[in-house]
Amino acid sequence: MREQDVIAKKNSREQARGTIPDSHAQSAPGVELGILEIDPWLNPYKKDLELRIASYQGVKKALLGEGVSFTDFANGHNYFGFHCTNKGWYYREWAPAADALFLIGDFNNWDRTSHQLVKKENGIWEIFIPGKGSLKHESRVKVYVIHNGHSQDRIPLYINRAVQDPNSYDFCGQIWNPYRKYKWQDIDFQSDHTKAPIIYETHIGMSQEKEAVATYQEFEENILPRIKELGYNTIQIMALTEHPYYGSFGYHVSNYFAASSRFGTPDELKSLIDKAHCLGIRVLMDIVHSHAVKNISEGINEFDGTDYQFFHTGSKGYHSAWDSKLFNYGKHEVIHFLLSNLKYWMEEYHLDGFRFDGVTSMIYHDHGLGSNFDSYGKYFSVNTDVEAITYLQFANELIKEINPQAISIAEDMSGMPGMCLPIEDGGIGFDYRLSMGIPDFWFKTIKLNDNDWNMNELWYALTTGRPGEKRINYVESHDQALVGDKTLMFSMADQDMYWQMAKKSQNLVIDRAIALHKMIRFITIAANSDGYLNFMGNEFGHPEWVDFPREENGYSYQYCRRQWSLVDNPSLRYDDLNHFDGAMIRFMEKNGLISVMPKLLWLDQERKIIAYRKKDCIFVFNFHPTESYPELEIPVHENGRFQVVIDTDEALFGGFERISHNETYESQQLKMNPEFMGLFIYSPCRTAMVLKKI
Template sequence: MDLFEDIVNARCSDPFGFLGLHWTEEKDLKLNVWRPDAVAIDVLAIDADSVIGKMNLNTDSGLFSCQWSDKKTFFHYRLRITFSDGNTATFVDPYQFNQATFADPEHHKATLYQKEGALFQSAPVTDSLAIDGTRFAVYAPAARSVYVVGDFNGWDGRIHPMSSNGDGVWRLFIPDVRDGAKYKFEIRAKSGDLLPHRTDPFAKRIEQFPSFASVVQESQYHWNDESWMSRPISDIYEEAVSIYEVHLGSWRKKEHNESLTYLELKEQLVPYVVEMGYTHVELLPVMEYPFDGSWGYQPVGLFAVTSRYGTPDEFKALIDAFHQAGISVIMDWVPAHFPSDSHGLANFDGTHQYEYEDPKKGWHPEWNSLIYDFGKEHVVDFLISNANFWLEEYHIDGLRVDAVASMLYLDYSREDGEWIPNVHGGNHNYEAIAFLKQLNETVYLNHPRCFTVAEESTAFSGVSKPTYMDGLGFGFKWNMGWMNDTLEYMKKDPIHRQYHQGELTFSMVYAFNEQFMLPISHDEVVHGKGSMIDKMPGDGWQKFANLRAFNGYMFTHPGKKLNFMGNEFAQGQEWSHTRSLDWHLLDIDYHKGLQTLVKDLNHLYTGEPALQLDHDYQGFEWLSYDDSQNSILAYVRQSKAKDELLIVVVNFTPTPHKGYRIGAPKLGRYDLILNTDASIYGGSGFHTAQTLEAESIENHGRNDSVMLDIPPLSTVIYKWKS
């Protein structure tokens, strides 16, 4: 009875050693069942309702037993249980299926989710009958005991003790637990303390507050994006990438301020992104998170798409619709930190299994969250398998990795004495660096059509260089320097911009050191920073003219593009996740004009080879960068073969210029293909020539030049024709 005492006292790691069928010393078969909620139990045949034994209640603790002297082999059975309220129910006893019945699914580091979590499996019991159920597995190496609790056992922490074979993973197959069943893990620490119920780290679905229950999830979705997933592998660096960054819950609201569902977003968001000419959409984190105000950047369920807007299969339908429309989907992904909510990973089994133990490494002071211990193999496997999970199971096309700088530096957001140096006395987190390299190698090896993006705000070397060149291996890096310098410049009154020309031109000093994206993200329109239109100086007309000129400059500057939702039509209020974008503003000409401009810029960018060579110095040449008095920039964008040429002229003052001469890359005709000051965009309509003819007049160090009239606060683009 020692094992039974261990089970009753929640200190047993091998419930199969006592529960289920066993041989007695007399060579009889004995069945032990522990159901402290039962008053009587009958043993039934597995495939019929015939009673093959009546169990005796042996102890007040709920131990039932039955013995057979005529049985020569183990057999499968069901239990008809009578409860104290007189109700009865029939169950297939999980303890007749020991761990030898189910070998761990074959997997590698990138597919750990195929080994842990709630997995559908089938147990053969006769030649013609198999029992379907769910095999639960959770990593809790320091636990004294682990139990599965759920709506299938009345959330009773005594019914389903799990088994561990010493590898730190606790397992139990429970028959007849199917799609939609709710569950958690009840863990007792080595100290004997009962911990708060834990959500499954590998749960595919998690309920919202207050339960945060894990939900058994079996996908029924049939994908229709075969042609997308098998498209030829191309060089994304030489392609247009224009990203629409979206917070799904606030892009557009319904009546009573309700968010759109995944299926409603499929019908509304997808055609909008297509119409606007974007090539990619980037979703703020959709992994399950408890606090709305974190926007998903404090995730608890990394494998669960948030249930705020629908089911996992409905989210797949949204991704599928994007793919069928030719739009790539990027997801924000947060491996840097996680919140300390009691149902999550913090102190998971009574010890720091997922976070660094020392708060000088394991606590993030800026975000009041915990930091993953990148030195632990299981943590690295957990995170890398999660990244692979979204690419594999949800057909995601790219991951934007959040807060990379906080991972790279041990002293990030810490004062002296608040951090632990590495083995060489420096501030680099070698374990996090090794993790990021392994992450990127795994992604690109398994999914060559996908890419990764680092939100990294420092001068750390080689973020987007391959790992074989001692880089971190990311595909792209956000150009935070360009963003900060440009926005600081744009905020200034045009009369003062002449003293800050270098803030614009400096970006070209390092523009090709990394594979850059130019981000105007959600971070620039929150926390009192105001909306993009609010940042612009001047009266109403000048604000919009500045913003139009800025968009023209951004789309012609080397680097891929990212713009947060609402920026495309000059969202009025600072963004808030609690309300919809101000779609009513499109009834105003200035706002509608800006939206039209962004649409045209997207189509221009995707249609002009000269703009798509934006990762290589060959695609850009200065014509004039030092006319600070007039705040004018002029440059050439060109294809690799230099057979496609654009002249871009940007005027960041409200003063028009007639007869302004700039150098030209070659003789020939140049046709105007975009003018941000055009009347259709809400501009002044200042007359500028539709065609320029280059002359053999030296200017700006060029043998040839053109003369043009430059509109106020504008970006104009001319294309060489012959």
């Protein structure tokens, strides 16, 4: 069947109800593009950038008309789905190709004929059920959809809760309308957009030590205090949206407006977020608008009987690497659905922003698979999905309209120019990009002989980014520890971690791993980051890997948990790494050193030394495996007195206490470089230190 976009002319009132105008008008090229001043290397691609901004302007005008904001527009959740009034319940769906819809559930003993929806204009279906008590709290519902003689029970598109039957494992929609509405306590919480995000990436289900699925309540009680104590100011929660397969890590979303019921109730999630805010911690959601689960019975795929209601038809709508469906971002109803989804999560759950998953897959027709993006031309060609870029621009604009202090982060490995520049400059509007090349660099480097580590490559990897754009640096996220790989600590220490992590034991493999674990994290956050991310448990060197229960492992939870007993045992060296992580974060925040450009003072490949300056702090990293330098010369280019304020070799951090914090270093004329003023310091092998001007 030919795809049809049934879109009618609408005024702002109708837009607020969830219907959308039909227009693909675009503005003329020739607009001013600030991105070209920020990055002159983009001038040969001016026409492509003009196309980007023209698409943004044209589609925005088509959607909003005059005088309407995205906040006014993105209200699908306020119209579609279930809504209780004083006289009864309204239930509405958008299913343009369906021939008939019937509401079924506990309330009518699953009768497939008694409650038929009425088809209205523009593919909208509606039914009114008299009586406020006609749909009871926690009652189960589905919608029976008929298309071209075929019929199936489906979960409503805008359902805000879906639950799984423990016996059949089937998912079903559930009415969530408690008598006592959740009362938020975070009215005074203000998410400071200017404060660099120090992110604790987390997964609710695997956050406890028990071999089972953890809950929102357990996370609130047991994990939030740990996060606060370490000094993280942001948590990024994965797998919040309902997904049928637990092992998908939450990336095969089925019900976009439903918080995962595996972990508890909507009110328990609200309580978790509320408590985080009361602790001064903002909460981001790992949002998946890059693809959707292909499942028909649980998800939105073929809801109205067609494969093109939300997605591209045929092979274009299927991601072969992810085995999932791909949204058609050129379709106005899809834009409306996804933008409404963002607004719902921000308003209903008080979220402070989003980390957008799979941005690279979204913005290229080949999803970036196999591309190395080694030239600017690869960003601007027929391979670029301008419609997806336009959607992301709208998403970022909406987020800021709802909460100017909210932040958005792009998971983009391609390095698309303008990803984190303002839309008015020709950018896409994200606040930050994940520095996905840094963990790849580290995991490649630790496999080399220590003498072969390249300091020039290291410095380049940590400090190079797109002009004017902010980056979230990290050593390892959840990706680096998925089954088939290992955490950084386990990659360096391997089987010795099972037997040699006691503080009283001596083991060269463990000593190396602990020293480098601290140094690698410290230089990653301290070199040239605008934010920092760590995956739950990896701050203390969590062993092994992450593997969700599945058929291949006998549905075991052994590797789908966090072993907090390891770090809570003061006789084990995990405790040392945990102490350092907290001290490192507090030091960087207290001194305001994140988002400060470093000034390279000395880089010595042979000696494996990197030294740089931020404000009044001199950072010295000695990556040499064996060589310590009694009088290492570090140029500081000024007269002054300096003192060590933090170092990785402190006893509290499992070090050997070779660096004095009592000694004062006064700048003087250097021997090797007499034209420079600098410091003579003792730099032990495999250590990092910071000297602060006093």
